[in-house]
Amino acid sequence: MYGPGPTDPQLSAVASFLARPVSRRRFTGIAIGAAAAGATVSWAGPSSYARADGPNLLTNPSFDEVTGSTPTGWTVVSGAVSSVTDPVHTTGGRAVRLDDPDPEGGVLLRSAPAPVEAGLLYEASVWVLPVSGKADLYLEFWDAAGVRIAVQFTTSSGTSWQQLKQPGLSPEGAVTASVLCYQSVRNEGVAVFDDAALVESTGGEIETFPLLAPGHPRLYFTADEVPRLKARAADTSPLLSGGSGAELWAAIEQQATTHLTETSFTVGYVGGVSITYQLPPVMPEPHDPPPGYNGAYPYWTAMGSGIRSRLEAMSLAWVVTGDQRYAVRLKEYLLALAEWPTWSDPAFNRRAYLDTAHLVTGIAFAYDVVCDEFTAEERARVVAAIDANGMVECWSANLALPTCGGAGGDTPGWVKW
Incomplete structure (x- = not known):
């Protein structure tokens, strides 16, 4: 068999x-x-993925602008999200903290949609401090009807500041992309995210x-x-x-x-x-x-x-x-x-x-x-x-x-x- x-x-x-x-x-x-x-x-x-070949497509990628207690231009999909001044990756700025005390729930913070062109290579990145548990970075692609048609992700390791990077090829039919900061279901912990980016990339030296x-x-x-x-x-x-x-x-x-x-x-x-x-x-x-x-x-x-x-x-x-x-x-x-x-x-x-x-x-x-x-x-x-x-x-x-x-x-x- x-x-x-x-x-x-x-x-x-x-x-x-x-x-x-x-x-x-x-x-x-x-x-x-x-x-x-x-x-x-x-x-x-x-x-090669360290090469960012285009401008940052995200709104408020540093999380420094705040509306209420959450970053301006970002959507809290679920869970507890708050703007913090300590710890931060960039001195003098702000970061965003995701708290996930529930092993049956997840915490999701999504960027505003950014326009993309099908068939091009993009790279999402973010600095993350996994205080406890794991932290994920998702790169999502959406069609004109607002349906998510592709998603790729990467996960943190260790408990120190680290930059997560996720490349992805924009599929046929994609018109926008978003970055998702995520603490998954079955995860318990706290993670701080800072200095996110979404850029068009050539993929580096060939x-x-x-x-x-x-x-x-x-x-x-x-x-x-x-x-x-x-x-x-x-x-x-x-x-x-x-x-x-x-x-x-x-x-x-x-x-x-x-x-x-x-x-x-x-x-x-x-x-x-x-x-x-x-x-x-x-x-x-x-x-x-x-x-x-x-x-x-x-x-x-x-x-x-x-x-x-x-x-x-x-x-x-x-x-x-x-x-x-x-x-x-x-x-x-x-x-x-x-x-x-x-x-x-x-x-x-x-x-x-x-x-x-x-x-x-x-x-x-x-x-x-x-x-x-x-x-x-x-x-x-x-x-x-x-x-x-x-x-x-x-x-x-x-x-x-x-x-x-x-x-x-x-x-x-x-x-x-």
């Missing part, structure tokens, strides 16, 4: 045959897609890595290395990873041959849930979570892994054997997947997740080896899908990673076209 993060044994067979890792961090998924599609890959480290191999294939091997792969498929000498090239190839070819005629595959999940996915891939309908599971369940992770393993096995089979049936089947898969509006489960409410990584990696590998079999129009469709559903969404997800005290360990990265 698959849990949220499955591992397909066929993926390790492909990696062993290629004699290099196939599992990648999230940023490398972007790089794989970029290299397959012909983009240049760029990198932005966490220090280091570009141009393509080293201009033609295809080029992701895991080049055309010059194909004879080595064919020789390995017939080599019976033992490998350090176990077995021989011939044995690994026999297992991969057997799977690839099966995939030629498959019309579906079924995944068993926790709680006795079983879902059948159509082949060539059809975007599945939403499914209720397993019994006893609260919230959306990441069914697409196992589905994406299954699609990826089929793409990689058939891609290798095409390269090693030259059997046109594999190229035809790969084209069917890729053109079907190019029609999907997203490669991340909409029910899971993430722009990119593990499912996206599986799909981008498998699709990019397949496209890299079979791209010459497409017409110009078909090639453009697949490349556009890798760009929109893969690279842009993975880039956006990386920008949403917390940069101070939050969960997650990948370093934000991005792609420039």
Whole structure:
């Protein structure tokens, strides 16, 4: 039974045959897609977010202006909020204090909406002193109807003054953004906020890595290395990873041959849930979570892994054997997947997740080896899908990673076209 993060044994067979890792961090998924599609890959480290490239868009960002007992231009959504002169981050000014004595309630202070432009990168920041408990900074995006359409956040660590920073890409339809100072439900404590900001940002310094191999294939091997792969498929000498090239190839070819005629595959999940996915891939309908599971369940992770393993096995089979049936089947898969509006489960409410990584990696590998079999129009469709559903969404997800005290360990990265 698959849990949220499955591992397909066929993926390790492909990696062993290629004699290099196939599992990648999230940023490398972007790089794989970029290299397959012909983009240049760029990198932005966490220090880049220190660069604020535009004016502060917030009203009363220092909290120095007060109406009654609360900061002017800010809305107390819930809880106890008060203006204070001690402690403060900036000497001689004022700050705002959030008191949260109730583990069942939260304290929320929201800025006035600031105009933003969809598709641009923004960064929210605030200085916070978590006297006790935790403190959060939220960056929120809103559409013209006043509906919040995207939110990203980061959380404090420790009990000293610290600057929280949260970058975010303004999504399609966004017209305003706001900053939310927050002490969450299930949190008890006191936090003091000061010197908030919302700025447009370029994301910092960019280091570009141009393509080293201009033609295809080029992701895991080049055309010059194909004879080595064919020789390995017939080599019976033992490998350090176990077995021989011939044995690994026999297992991969057997799977690839099966995939030629498959019309579906079924995944068993926790709680006795079983879902059948159509082949060539059809975007599945939403499914209720397993019994006893609260919230959306990441069914697409196992589905994406299954699609990826089929793409990689058939891609290798095409390269090693030259059997046109594999190229035809790969084209069917890729053109079907190019029609999907997203490669991340909409029910899971993430722009990119593990499912996206599986799909981008498998699709990019397949496209890299079979791209010459497409017409110009078909090639453009697949490349556009890798760009929109893969690279842009993975880039956006990386920008949403917390940069101070939050969960997650990948370093934000991005792609420039």
